[in-house]
Amino acid sequence: MRAAFVHGIRFRLLLASLVLLAIPALAVQFISRMEAFLRIAQEQDIAATARAVASALSDRPALFPPGGAAPGDPEDEERRRIVGLFAAADPVAAASLGSAYAPSEEIERFLDIMGRRASRSWVVDTRSRVRGLSGSLREPPPARSAAPRTTITSWLKPVVSLVVSSPEVPAGDESTPVRAQIDRALIGVSSTYWRGTRDREVAILSAAQPVFVGDDIVGAVVVEETTASILLLRQSALENLIALTLAVCVAAFAILLYFATRLATRIRRLHAEAEAAIDAQGRIRGDITLTGAKDEIGDLERTIAAVLGRLRDYNTYLEQMAGQLSHELRTPVAVVRSSLDNLRSQSPEGAARVYLDRAGEGVDRLSRLISRLSEGTRLEKMLESAEREPFDLAAVVRGCVEGYRSAYPGRAFDLEAPTQAVAMTGVPDAWAQLLDKLVENALDFAPAGSAIRVALSSDGHRARLGVANEGPPIPAAMLPRLFDAMVSGRDEGQGRGGHLGLGLAIVRLVAVFHGGTVRAVNLPEGRGVLFEVEVPLS
Amino acid sequence: MPRRIALVEDDATIRQNYADALARAGYEVQAFADRPQAMRSLATRLPDLAIVDIGLGAEIDGGFALCRDLRAMSSTLPIIFLSARDSDFDIVSGLRLGADDYLTKDASLPHLLARIAALFRRVEAAKEPARDDERVVRGPLELDAARMSALWRGSPVDLTVTEFWMVRSLARHPGHVKDRDTLMRDAEMVVDDGTITSHVKRIRKKFLAVDPAFDAIETVYGMGYRWTEKA
Numbered sequence: 063m064r065a066a067f068v069h070g071i072r073f074r075l076l077l078a079s080l081v082l083l084a085i086p087a088l089a090v091q092f093i094s095r096m097e098a099f100l101r102i103a104q105e106q107d108i109a110a111t112a113r114a115v116a117s118a119l120s121d122r123p124a125l126f127p128p129g130g131a132a133p134g135d136p137e138d139e140e141r142r143r144i145v146g147l148f149a150a151a152d153p154v155a156a157a158s159l160g161s162a163y164a165p166s167e168e169i170e171r172f173l174d175i176m177g178r179r180a181s182r183s184w185v186v187d188t189r190s191r192v193r194g195l196s197g198s199l200r201e202p203p204p205a206r207s208a209a210p211r212t213t214i215t216s217w218l219k220p221v222v223s224l225v226v227s228s229p230e231v232p233a234g235d236e237s238t239p240v241r242a243q244i245d246r247a248l249i250g251v252s253s254t255y256w257r258g259t260r261d262r263e264v265a266i267l268s269a270a271q272p273v274f275v276g277d278d279i280v281g282a283v284v285v286e287e288t289t290a291s292i293l294l295l296r297q298s299a300l301e302n303l304i305a306l307t308l309a310v311c312v313a314a315f316a317i318l319l320y321f322a323t324r325l326a327t328r329i330r331r332l333h334a335e336a337e338a339a340i341d342a343q344g345r346i347r348g349d350i351t352l353t354g355a356k357d358e359i360g361d362l363e364r365t366i367a368a369v370l371g372r373l374r375d376y377n378t379y380l381e382q383m384a385g386q387l388s389h390e391l392r393t394p395v396a397v398v399r400s401s402l403d404n405l406r407s408q409s410p411e412g413a414a415r416v417y418l419d420r421a422g423e424g425v426d427r428l429s430r431l432i433s434r435l436s437e438g439t440r441l442e443k444m445l446e447s448a449e450r451e452p453f454d455l456a457a458v459v460r461g462c463v464e465g466y467r468s469a470y471p472g473r474a475f476d477l478e479a480p481t482q483a484v485a486m487t488g489v490p491d492a493w494a495q496l497l498d499k500l501v502e503n504a505l506d507f508a509p510a511g512s513a514i515r516v517a518l519s520s521d522g523h524r525a526r527l528g529v530a531n532e533g534p535p536i537p538a539a540m541l542p543r544l545f546d547a548m549v550s551g552r553d554e555g556q557g558r559g560g561h562l563g564l565g566l567a568i569v570r571l572v573a574v575f576h577g578g579t580v581r582a583v584n585l586p587e588g589r590g591v592l593f594e595v596e597v598p599l600s
Numbered sequence: 601m602p603r604r605i606a607l608v609e610d611d612a613t614i615r616q617n618y619a620d621a622l623a624r625a626g627y628e629v630q631a632f633a634d635r636p637q638a639m640r641s642l643a644t645r646l647p648d649l650a651i652v653d654i655g656l657g658a659e660i661d662g663g664f665a666l667c668r669d670l671r672a673m674s675s676t677l678p679i680i681f682l683s684a685r686d687s688d689f690d691i692v693s694g695l696r697l698g699a700d701d702y703l704t705k706d707a708s709l710p711h712l713l714a715r716i717a718a719l720f721r722r723v724e725a726a727k728e729p730a731r732d733d734e735r736v737v738r739g740p741l742e743l744d745a746a747r748m749s750a751l752w753r754g755s756p757v758d759l760t761v762t763e764f765w766m767v768r769s770l771a772r773h774p775g776h777v778k779d780r781d782t783l784m785r786d787a788e789m790v791v792d793d794g795t796i797t798s799h800v801k802r803i804r805k806k807f808l809a810v811d812p813a814f815d816a817i818e819t820v821y822g823m824g825y826r827w828t829e830k831a
Binding site: 385388389390392393395396397399400401403404407429432433436439440443444447457458459461462464465468490491493494 | 611613614617618620621624684685686687689704705706708709710779797819820821823
């Protein structure tokens with residue numbers, strides 16, 4: 063069963079449909095491309111912002127005085143307090159700032175105006191003092207999209223993380239910009255830089271830009287942003303895409319499976335019908351039911367049906383040929399016979415008479431052969447038109463055996479038959495003919511002086527009729543073919559001649575007509591040969 | 601005056617051979633090759649017996665048609681079918697059309713002559729004056745050989761000559777199995793086993809048409825038939 067499935071059409075189609083899995087894979091690839099593109103766009107964006115802030119601060123020497131800011135500025139106090147709060151949350155950031163924080167009110171106002179949402183801007187002067195700090199990377203979590211996270215997307219999360227890997231970035235500190243980047247900006251090199259955070263998923267993008275007063279670099283602007291928005295975008299796109307493509311794949315699988323099952327069922331039905339159409343003897347027994355389908359399987363059905371039809375016609379032709387042949391041969395035989403009879407009636411004497419008699423014998427033999435040839439066809443036609451009637455098989459057998467005893471007084475017949483009736487429905491005349499043939503056959507084989515044993519038995523459902531003789535055993539290879547027309551188990555020249563083995567074909571014809579079977583077996587220890595017919599009763 | 605036999609046979613050689621043999625046996629023979637020819641001549645004067653082939657030239661069932669026409673002209677004319685066909689269907693069809701006998705072409709000429717003689721004897725017997733054993737009464741069955749009539753429970757059963765003699769042979773000795781040879785002898789006919797079976801089937805059908813409960817003719821398989829009397 064399992065092997066049949068593995069070799070079946072359904073399994074192969076399912077294997078072939080694995081190609082469909084390329085669709086989600088392609089979607090994932092597309093999304094990572096999109097993400098890369100978004101990152102580049104963000105980089106350019108943030109670089110542009112940094113440039114804009116830097117150019118706004120340029121050429122304002124007042125903002126970057128060589129000295130520090132006035133201490134005791136209340137606003138500065140306030141800012142320190144905020145930094146303190148910030149530091150309480152993040153000791154590393156507090157340590158990194160320390161007394162290096164020397165903010166300028168004007169610069170911070172600038173930054174507030176020009177800063178982007180969810181970004182943090184720093185302004186650092188050449189002495190590495192932070193002159194301005196605005197914004198925060200810890201943006202408030204954006205309102206989740208209107209549709210609440212469904213179980214499917216949460217269920218898909220492991221799948222998504224399995225197929226999408228975040229870009230590799232070096233680990234970094236989220237509280238302060240990277241020192242090296244600021245240093246490069248202070249010598250005039252603008253740059254963008256990615257660094258990781260403690261949150262494995264989120265990276266920070268920073269752009270640094272020098273601030274000029276005239277040709278001198280007086281400070282640097284650093285704008286930072288997290289990739290959280292991109293991540294979020296990527297996540298939801300991935301989830302949607304994967305859910306969608308998976309749904310498409312499942313639907314395609316289901317359709318393919320249905321289609322393959324239907325195909326396989328039709329082909330299996332055709333297979334079973336084709337197999338049942340021809341029986342073990344090569345006779346055509348069944349038919350192909352035409353579904354009228356217009357596809358290739360429909361064509362196959364029609365072709366098989368047509369082939370069977372042609373084969374049946376040819377078989378019928380072969381079967382009828384014997385009858386036709388005998389019909390055609392009869393007229394010339396009649397010409398010869400009537401001529402011989404006429405010749406004989408003119409009573410030529412002497413040697414001519416002998417030859418005349420021999421010619422007559424030859425014609426007799428010829429016409430016996432001819433009637434044997436057509437016997438099967440004749441019986442077939444008789445069976446076709448005969449009405450089945452209820453009768454007692456035991457009575458038929460007893461009557462026939464009585465008849466044989468008087469017809470062959472020199473031979474002994476043993477009869478074993480139940481005393482009660484063996485009731486069945488059929489054509490009793492055909493049974494008499496069947497028994498005639500079995501007995502004729504037995505008489506031809508049985509050695510002189512031996513008895514022919516006729517036995518009938520019944521178990522209420524099936525009846526067995528056997529005729530055994532003590533003749534020589536039949537070669538095993540011949541046994542299954544004995545009941546075919548034109549096969550004779552006897553040696554050439556033995557018996558009365560003209561035996562084409564049609565008798566046993568008639569036995570089979572009658573048995574099959576009554577739903578039964580025939581067989582021939584050699585009895586053990588060379589005790590002869592048994593021909594047996596088994597038929598269902600009623 | 602010799603009896604006249606009409607021979608309708610399309611094969612010239614066989615026709616000539618049979619005609620010679622019949623002439624030698626003392627009959628006057630009129631031989632015809634096809635149906636129109638035979639009808640033209642026979643319509644004016646009926647023969648004493650007709651031997652008809654079933655296939656006549658182009659007409660594959662010409663003999664059946666001819667038999668029907670002849671039977672329409674005379675209900676007593678003995679008709680023998682002589683054909684290469686030997687299927688039960690052809691034999692039964694032929695006998696149903698009212699033929700008295702059916703021979704296949706491999707029958708020898710002496711065989712054919714014997715049957716012709718038997719048929720003529722039967723016709724003669726029908727014409728002979730009444731004898732004591734002419735009337736046979738067995739229960740519901742009444743047979744009158746003088747008029748060739750059969751009555752079953754008072755209703756006439758329409759039997760052909762052959763059938764009548766077969767019933768008479770069976771009914772004269774109820775309970776005795778008549779094998780096929782005895783039946784043939786008693787009915788003064790020479791027929792094949794197959795023809796006897798066909799005759800018996802037809803006789804049964806004719807009685808069943810009159811009385812659906814008819815079962816007086818019993819088949820003893822392998823031996824023959826017997827007349828049974830019940831109630």
